[in-house]
Structure formats: structure tokens, C-alpha cells
Amino acid sequence: MSLLKVAKAVYNNVGYQCRLLCEIIYSRQCGVCRQEIDTGYFCESCRKNFVLGKVCGQVENLDAAFMLYKYQQELQQAIHNVKFEGQKNLLPLLREEAQLAWSCELEKLLGEIDIITCVPTSPQRKQQRGFDVPQEIFAFLDGERWQEDLLKRVRNTMPLFELEPALRRQEVAGCFEVQGIVEGKHVLICDDIFTTGSTLNEAALVLKRAGASSVSALAFTASKDNW
Numbered sequence: 001m002s003l004l005k006v007a008k009a010v011y012n013n014v015g016y017q018c019r020l021l022c023e024i025i026y027s028r029q030c031g032v033c034r035q036e037i038d039t040g041y042f043c044e045s046c047r048k049n050f051v052l053g054k055v056c057g058q059v060e061n062l063d064a065a066f067m068l069y070k071y072q073q074e075l076q077q078a079i080h081n082v083k084f085e086g087q088k089n090l091l092p093l094l095r096e097e098a099q100l101a102w103s104c105e106l107e108k109l110l111g112e113i114d115i116i117t118c119v120p121t122s123p124q125r126k127q128q129r130g131f132d133v134p135q136e137i138f139a140f141l142d143g144e145r146w147q148e149d150l151l152k153r154v155r156n157t158m159p160l161f162e163l164e165p166a167l168r169r170q171e172v173a174g175c176f177e178v179q180g181i182v183e184g185k186h187v188l189i190c191d192d193i194f195t196t197g198s199t200l201n202e203a204a205l206v207l208k209r210a211g212a213s214s215v216s217a218l219a220f221t222a223s224k225d226n227w
């Protein structure tokens with residue numbers, strides 16, 4: 001481990017302890033305006049700028065796609081900090097935001113779903129981070145239908161944001177394997193960001209090849225092109 005990495009780990013850990021301490025002493029603050037809040041990452045007023053609540057019909061292999069929040073500004077930064085700066089203390093707050101965005105429409109959708117799963121992080125990245133972001137954010141859906149290991153990454157892929165949209169599909173082709181029985185089942189796949197949908201579409205493709213009746217996606221955030 002390089003000195004920089006050690007320094008970063010110490011800094012993040014100190015940051016985590018401080019945040020916990022701050023929450024005990026000063027209570028929680030909105031990630032945008034710093035107003036005191038009880039739950040989630042935003043105050044009610046700031047949340048309005050981030051809520052997307054978009055429900056799309058068919059997107060290639062996906063029968064439907066549900067997008068909860070706009071991937072922008074402070075929320076984009078928070079996800080970045082979780083994924084690349086190791087700030088896992090933000091995860092429970094983001095999970096509460098996902099729960100707050102849960103609407104009657106989504107509840108209705110869930111009625112038809114047999115299996116809920118997540119886009120799996122590559123084992124290498126998961127080991128580095130110590131957690132799987134989509135799994136952590138959507139952990140509140142945990143229940144009988146939750147099968148977190150339904151999809152397995154059989155090949156590592158490059159971070160897709162580094163690639164042109166046309167190359168993303170190529171990069172993810174064949175990267176997943178289905179581990180479980182999905183024949184005749186309605187599957188919901190959760191992910192943290194919906195950008196071009198390449199990853200979710202690839203996941204839907206392998207699930208449908210394995211016999212799934214329908215595959216829908218639930219994304220915590222969606223990038224601007226999808227608004």
C-alpha cells in the first residue's frame with residue numbers, strides 16, 4: 001500500500017468517526033444546504049431538485065426501467081465519494097433516500113416481480129471497496145425475493161464512463177453469468193447509476209437467454225441523457 005493510500009484510508013476513517021460524532025452532537029445535516037435533517041441525505045426542499053421518478057417503457061432488452069434520482073451535483077459527488085473515496089458512511093443515508101423515493105407506482109411494480117437482484121460489482125473492485133454499492137443502496141428490498149448472487153461477473157470490464165457509448169456494449173458483452181433458476185420469472189435488477197444502460201441491458205440479455213419472462217431495471221440515479 002502506498003503512503004498516499006494509507007493517508008487516504010486514515011483520512012476517510014477519521015472523516016467517518018467525525019461524521020458519526022457530529023451526528024450525535026449536532027444531528028444530521030442536508031448534503032446541500034446543511035440544514036438539520038432526521039433522515040436521508042437531503043432536506044425536503046433540496047430533495048425536490050434531485051427527484052426524477054421516471055418510469056420508462058421498454059429499453060432494448062429491459063421491459064421497463066425505473067429511475068429514482070437525477071445523477072447530478074451533490075448526489076453525483078456523494079456516489080463518487082462512496083465508490084472511489086471509500087466514504088461508506090454515506091451508504092446508509094443514500095439507502096434512506098432510495099427508500100424515500102419508493103412510490104406507489106414502484107410498489108405496484110414490485111407486486112409482479114419474483115426475483116430482485118443487483119448488478120454485481122467485479123470481485124476485484126468489491127474486495128477493494130469492501131462492499132457492493134447497488135446491494136447496499138437497495139438492501140431495504142431484502143426479503144424472500146432478494147437473490148443478491150443471481151448474476152455473477154465472469155469477466156472484468158473497464159470502468160464504462162471511460163468509454164464511448166458505442167464501445168460500452170462491446171465491453172460488457174458476455175461479462176455476466178446467471179447462477180440460479182429464472183425460467184418463467186419476472187426479474188428486477190437494481191443498479192446505482194443508469195447512464196447508457198449498457199450494463200443493465202447486458203444483464204437483461206443473459207437473464208432472458210436463461211428463460212426469464214421479463215426483466216426490469218431499478219436505478220438509484222440516472223444521468224442527464226435519461227431525464
Ligand SMILES: [Zn+2]
Nearest residue numbers: 030033043046
Ligand atoms: Zn437542504
